Amino acid sequence: MKKILPMMGLMALLFVPMAVAQEWSAEQQEVWKVVQWTWDADDDTDWCEAVCHANVTAWDNNYPAPRNRETIQKWWKRNAEKSKTLEATVTPVSIVVEGNVGVAHYYYSVMSEDMDGKRETEHGRYTDVLVKENDKWVYITWSGGEIDDD
Numbered sequence: 001m002k003k004i005l006p007m008m009g010l011m012a013l014l015f016v017p018m019a020v021a022q023e024w025s026a027e028q029q030e031v032w033k034v035v036q037w038t039w040d041a042d043d044d045t046d047w048c049e050a051v052c053h054a055n056v057t058a059w060d061n062n063y064p065a066p067r068n069r070e071t072i073q074k075w076w077k078r079n080a081e082k083s084k085t086l087e088a089t090v091t092p093v094s095i096v097v098e099g100n101v102g103v104a105h106y107y108y109s110v111m112s113e114d115m116d117g118k119r120e121t122e123h124g125r126y127t128d129v130l131v132k133e134n135d136k137w138v139y140i141t142w143s144g145g146e147i148d149d150d
Contacts, residue, residue, distance in 0.1 A: 034138075048072050048073050056138075061124070062145055085111070109122070
């Protein structure tokens with residue numbers, strides 16, 4: 001029992017920072033709400049029109065180069081024809097808001113199914129940068145994608 005108590009105390013100390021990290025300010029929560037909505041909007045092929053700045057450029061790991069809003073939308077629609085997201089989970093790691101700029105670092109897990117019924121699970125991370133324009137948070141850029149298992 002004497003060995004268990006110090007171990008339990010150490011474990012508690014390790015988990016306290018994780019609990020504190022989840023106490024976001026109102027501005028951080030606003031940014032995170034947009035990020036979560038984006039991942040929940042899988043069936044909405046026009047999502048980028050709603051939450052992307054007109055000058056957005058984004059570079060996912062699987063893109064050969066950064067894409068603008070028009071290209072993001074075009075490819076999103078094509079991919080939606082090939083597969084469907086069954087489940088998506090996003091977990092914030094860090095959210096920083098300074099003035100009208102918000103940066104969210106997070107992990108994600110996605111289970112999708114293609115038209116043949118084949119399921120695939122993907123895990124990755126992103127850094128999203130949003131700007132507040134006319135009282136609305138919109139994406140100006142993001143970068144990230146699947147984490148290589150190698």
